Amino acid sequence: MVDIGLKPVEPYSFVATTRRLVRSEKALYRVRDGQFLRVLRIQGRPIPVEIGWESGQVRVQTTVELGTREREILARLIRRMFSLDVDLGPFYEHMKKESPLAPIIEERKGLHFVLDPSLYECLIKTVISQQLNLSFAGRLVYRLVELAGETIRYGDEELPVFPTPEQVARLDYEDLQKLQFNRRKAEYVIDLSRQVADGELDLEGLQSLSDRQVVEKLVALRGVGRWTAECLLLFGMGRPDLLPAADIGVRNAVKKAFELDGQPTEAEVREWGEGWTPWRSYVTFYLWDYLTEG
Incomplete structure (x- = not known):
């Protein structure tokens, strides 16, 4: 043991x-x-x-x-x-002056990110989640794992193993369409996996780049937009100062926290977020949690 x-x-x-x-x-x-x-x-x-x-x-x-x-x-x-x-001590000190966010953050003291174990897993799960609710996205991830991955016996449990790029690369687009992936998303998932498997896309090499450079490299790929790139920086790399201001959840949480009459624009969220630097990732994460649990 x-x-x-x-x-x-x-x-x-x-x-x-x-x-x-x-x-x-x-x-x-x-x-x-x-x-x-x-x-x-x-x-x-x-x-x-x-x-x-x-x-x-x-x-x-x-x-x-x-x-x-x-x-x-x-x-x-x-x-x-x-x-x-x-x-997170400096984060809590920094945000004490940010009313009305301060009490939301104080209530969640000790909440940290859980990152995906690999950038490949994070990228594929994020691509699958594009423009879908969490529940359906989770079902599609499970179906991909069940189709392309394997299972490991552990005690009384059969545990799923997230597939490798090579395992997903061997699939045909129709394999995923049968699992309720639309054609375009099936192409994104398989084509990105093939690029990683073939060495054309070096995800680990992105670790040495700045946030801006990572976004620039990723959005050049078919199927990857700014939201997907920012989620990879957040949940794959744990970068502390990202603000995916276009995210509907973030904007709804800001609306709720600030008691606004309407949903703020992406530009308005980014303007507010200037005061949250260099901890915008954690403000984002706490706002998501507030929207879900609050």
């Missing part, structure tokens, strides 16, 4: 941070007795892990034997995914 304890930078709320997983990540996470089960690829090998909270630490367990190098990679991956090294 591999058992790793990872202490986060405080303040950190595991309950608040994992709420989105319970609500909208059902395709890849299983929740059992407060533990989150999912499969992660460690050096290309699918490893089923349990992720929970105990004695002020994120606890990661697996019954799979791991070498020293694999344990280190797993620990680093969980620290990145669950934002364990992100210090």
